[in-house]
Amino acid sequence: MDDLAYPRVRDALQELLGLDLRAYKPTQMRRRLASFVARHCEGDPDVFLARLRAEPDFLQDVRDMLTINVTEFFRDPVQWATLEQRVLPALLEGRPRLRAWSAGCSHGQEPISLAIALDRLGRLGGASILATDFDHAAVERTAAGGPYRASEVAGLSEDERERYFARERSLGDGVLYRTRPRVRSRITAQSLNLLADPFEGDFDLVICRNVMIYFETEVKSVLLRRFQGALRPGGVLFIGATEALLGADLEGFERMGGNFYRRAEARGQRAA
Ligand SMILES: C[S@@+](CC[C@H](N)C(=O)[O-])C[C@H]1O[C@@H](n2cnc3c(N)ncnc32)[C@H](O)[C@@H]1O
Known part of the structure; x- marks a missing residue:
């Protein structure tokens, strides 16, 4: 995701999900967002932002995507x-x-x-x-x-x-x-x-x-x-x-x- 789109996406996620992406190390977040936008919004951040506001299920999918759930029983x-x-x-x-x-x-x-x-x-x-x-x-x-x-x-x-x-x-x-x-x-x-x-x-x-x-x-x-x-x-x-x-x-x-x-x-x- 390019430097112009990322701040807009970050602000929208803060507003809609209450999640401050600035708290996270940026490289991984940007990569995850870019691949999600590529897969679901034809790589267009404006489509992504419009869907975020219009579709509650899409917003939920984005929430799930942003979190990295890897885990296991008795890990370590x-x-x-x-x-x-x-x-x-x-x-x-x-x-x-x-x-x-x-x-x-x-x-x-x-x-x-x-x-x-x-x-x-x-x-x-x-x-x-x-x-x-x-x-x-x-x-x-x-x-x-x-x-x-x-x-x-x-x-x-x-x-x-x-x-x-x-x-x-x-x-x-x-x-x-x-x-x-x-x-x-x-x-x-x-x-x-x-x-x-x-x-x-x-x-x-x-x-x-x-x-x-x-x-x-x-x-x-x-x-x-x-x-x-x-x-x-x-x-x-x-x-x-x-x-x-x-x-x-x-x-x-x-x-x-x-x-x-x-x-x-x-x-x-x-x-x-
Ligand atoms: C890699 S998993 C770790 C799971 C487990 N603690 C383990 O070690 O196996 C990271 C978890 O942190 C959660 N997480 C990320 N950001 C969070 C936040 N701001 N508040 C609460 N949970 C968060 C993710 O949803 C994810 O389930």
């Missing part, structure tokens, strides 16, 4: 093993329940992985997992517990598939897998724009993985401060493998190793 297994074996037990010690937030949950694989880990620790009951994303279609699927195609659950063991999912038959897609109610009932899915909407607070654990990589450096720093405010003192932030906190971003956090950062205790409070 070593980090998830650390979460299950070290981080969660420490967070849960002396506490009746866990309050967690999967921020940028995509289609739900991340909050479900957390629910499975908690169940294996015998602590799923009483846990509450907020799962949020900007992409409405992804949020709906998360709320419905899927369903997930066989290829999407292929990374789980047979035992995990049996224990945590019910099989459904579908004509086109073969067997589909939907989370069982005891998993689904612990997860609340909501639409939330991390760049604009208010956050809840008092979380023991915030998982925000492979989302901040798309944001400009200053935007990432602001978001990290906001996540810090959303965590209780001693609460833990779990980030993506390539998103290590450096310099000023580390302020107020303690490095725990791996992809984990603990919110520093307020003076006089005990560690989790």
